[in-house]
Amino acid sequence: MHEVVTPPGAAVAPSRRSGLSRLTVVVGALVLLGLLLLASLALGSKPLAPAQVWHALVAPDGGEASTIVHDLRVPRTLLGLVVGAALAVAGVLLQALTRNPLAEPRILGVSAGASLGVVTAIAAFGVTTLTGYVWFGILGAMLAGVLVFGIASRTREGASPVTLALIGAALDASFGAVTIGLLTVDSYTFEEYRFWVVGGLTGRGAAVPAQVAPFILVGLLLAAMVARGLDALALGDDVARGLGNRVGLIRIGGGAAAVLLTGAGVAAAGPIAFVGLAVPHLARALVGADQRWTLAVSVLLGPALLLGADIVGRLITPGEVPAGIITALLGAPLLAFLVRRARVVTA
């Protein structure tokens, strides 16, 4: 049985919500993201003044500030930008496709699939460059995505939140078992993997953002193309078809986009949790249920959240706390809240 999960605020007239027009929200999100990008370049173990950052960007002089900004903070910030956008948009897509408020790359086991792909690449094929990882990450994400959707469509309850979450848990465990099996047998792989999987933006190398950007761009374009159709899907397949949408195409396009984005995002920064869960909900609370606006806001808020987590992680302890742990700590209470509020199919 299918249930349409009404996102928060969907019942409210979409045009005027809490006095903020959607455009205001988008502009606000843009400003916030801009500020965080600047903060990400300026803050860290050696704080720099905005003027120094600006100087380093436009006229690098090879000095200390310039080196820090160029070699460390710019790659890190760009990575946060692309990965945050990828995970947030993947979350929007998965939530819309499964009609399920809890859908998120990590919860559905798609991230676990990507992780397994990366570990297989290291252990079995000796791949050590990110360009190699990405493909394996995407393959793994694809495998997991196909499994999730395939199994969800075969269960009696369709894609109820519980069923989906459990399918994700099962996949997570199965993939995790194979992953850990590979890691146990091979300590070299554990070292490589450890470096990659911490789920953060540090030490990824300056070339990484550019390497994954094409995949993520394609994913975002696909997402933009299916955005209108996602709104129709929320009304149920029959209605969507009646409105002249090609449901199968929308599903495949949206699914492919989600898999591309997750695979590339996870391959680049490790399985960062909850960005894909938190941002879409936040976006919908701000702009209502229209998927195109939700996507537009998520693309901005995803990087904002990830960069914010990364900056917090830099500042709270002398050693750095990876962004992944900050997002996990932020996401856990949110997940609890969603569970309490979710309408669950009563068996």
Added chain:
Amino acid sequence: MSAPTAPTTSGGDPTATGTSKPVQRGAVRLRGTDPALLPGRLLLRAGRIRLLVRRRSILVAVILLVLLAGAMVLSLSLGTPYVAPVDVLHSLRNLGAPDGTGTPYDLVVNRLRLPRVVLAVAVGAAFGIAGTLIQSVARNPLASPDVIGITQGAGLVATVALTTGASAAILAPSALAGGLLAAAAVFVLGARHGLAAQRFVLAGVAVAIALRAVTEVVMLSADPIDGQRAQIWLVGTLAGKGWTEARWIALTLVVLLPALLWAGWALHSSALDDDTARGLGLRPTARRVGLAGVGVMVAAMVTAQVGAVDFVALVAPQVARRLVRAERPPLLCAALVGALLVVLADLVGRRLFAPTQLPAGVLTAAIGGPYLLFLLVRGRRRNL
């Protein structure tokens, strides 16, 4: 329900004051049917104690015992050096004899391999029991300690302990505490509509995901050596463990034995729906929380000893239920299936890539994950 004239509290409110209820509690008797006459049942009488057993359960239990004994002997004989099963049995006869009096294999069999095999049996049986209790209470085959976050709670605390260089002595107690805390969180989050609701499982899954995410990051941000140790612990392995851990698990089961015996009986009545149970004078909510509490304690204790051997608690009760063809998971058979699973998982893990050992938990997860998916696709969650 006839309304009593005296103002009594409603039976459904567990917070009601402990006044003795006018209803007499005791054994459920079905009038007009002599239980001994039910087909496929045996009535065992010992004085006033009467025990009704299904013939099929006995048969299944005996077969499982034989299989388990076989698996244990196999696990004792395989490895380097290989010890023929006959010699294994000889060595076992010499158990406890002073050193140097027995066969040359005594050391390998009794000292090196037996502790680990016995531990495997204890771990599997305990997980089987814990899983049965929690699944029966939630009336949901998916509500097993490793799905609803109890194992993950123990895992998180243990990972923190392992990666911060805490002493080994506090590992087990802290993991135990972590498991109990996680269970408490799930209860608070999910038990608003009774433990049988889907929300309970969903809350558990959510707690499990959150805890696992945090654990992973803690583990991987740590020193590499600690990280790998934590990783192996998290998967659950019996390598390098033996009597000490087995003793703790056995002790837990013995201490909780009265509770388990009560549970075996209570499982029958918790299968009734709440109104019926109340009508018979039972207190369903209190009983559920009690049963689940015992299950949680057992699961947390085992996890504390050997790490998170995933999915045994999920799979064992369900396999046992299908073997016995019962509506509910049978306690004893579930324990036997669990023991058999873990002994085999440990054996395969030891020998598959020898000399490298795979943690037993890798194998149980590799089997259990697909099995969970199979359960979901079958989607028979009503008839537990």
